Amino acid sequence: MSIARNLSDKAQDAWNIAQNLPDKPAFELHMGLGSFAGASLAFSQLAAAGSETASLEKGARRLVDQAKEIDALLGWQTSRRIIERWRLVQDHIRQLSEAYRLDYRTQAGTTSEGSGYFRWKGRVDGSDWIMLRGDAVTIRHLANKPIKDSSYDLRSSMPCRQLMVQLKKLRGRGKVEIIQQPGLFNDCTAIVLLEDPQGGDDTYEFELTW
Numbered sequence: 001m002s003i004a005r006n007l008s009d010k011a012q013d014a015w016n017i018a019q020n021l022p023d024k025p026a027f028e029l030h031m032g033l034g035s036f037a038g039a040s041l042a043f044s045q046l047a048a049a050g051s052e053t054a055s056l057e058k059g060a061r062r063l064v065d066q067a068k069e070i071d072a073l074l075g076w077q078t079s080r081r082i083i084e085r086w087r088l089v090q091d092h093i094r095q096l097s098e099a100y101r102l103d104y105r106t107q108a109g110t111t112s113e114g115s116g117y118f119r120w121k122g123r124v125d126g127s128d129w130i131m132l133r134g135d136a137v138t139i140r141h142l143a144n145k146p147i148k149d150s151s152y153d154l155r156s157s158m159p160c161r162q163l164m165v166q167l168k169k170l171r172g173r174g175k176v177e178i179i180q181q182p183g184l185f186n187d188c189t190a191i192v193l194l195e196d197p198q199g200g201d202d203t204y205e206f207e208l209t210w
Contacts, residue, residue: 004044004047007040007043007092007096008037011036012037014036015037017079018030018033021082023079025082036067039063057100061102064096064097070086091170116208117156118209119170119205120137120151120152120192121203122204123148123149123201124172124204125144125201126141126196127144128141128142128194129142129192133188133190135154135158160182161188163181163190165181165208167208168207171204172202172205173196174195174197174198174204176206178192178208179192190208
């Protein structure tokens with residue numbers, strides 16, 4: 001299972017950074033990252049060996065629970081390098097949780113205090129705008145078929161002022177790009193264009209930070 005292998009690699013990266021930082025993270029976080037790296041490696045080996053579904057489900061549930069604990073330990077005092085690496089781990093944990101129908105939501109501690117964060121996900125088969133204004137999220141359908149199964153995570157309202165919003169594409173085979181930054185000229189609205197050029201739909205996911 002590629003998800004298991006990729007998750008193990010990213011978890012090890014986060015653990016290596018935690019070990020090599022001049023200022024070590026808090027004891028509980030340090031131990032949690034080490035334990036998670038070990039558990040994700042063990043899960044990857046189980047998946048590669050073709051273990052029974054029940055064993056894999058148990059291992060996946062344990063990893064999701066551990067990830068939630070680490071999410072809760074991260075905060076504004078945590079090294080930015082660890083947070084950036086852990087976000088990559090979160091992407092794979094989210095995929096793992098979907099594969100085994102487990103509940104996983106990133107915790108507020110994974111973003112630095114005072115920052116803004118918005119994550120969107122949905123199935124796209126055509127062209128659409130995702131529009132964020134304050135705490136309102138709207139979809140403007142442009143071509144082909146409407147978006148299905150859309151969801152989002154918005155930690156706090158995007159302020160109404162001139163901002164430089166950063167986009168990170170997480171999933172999707174087509175185009176994901178910001179076509180308008182928020183400002184007074186557009187009523188403080190950030191607009192992301194999604195374009196899926198191939199037949200059938202595909203899962204798209206992205207995050208905005210400011």
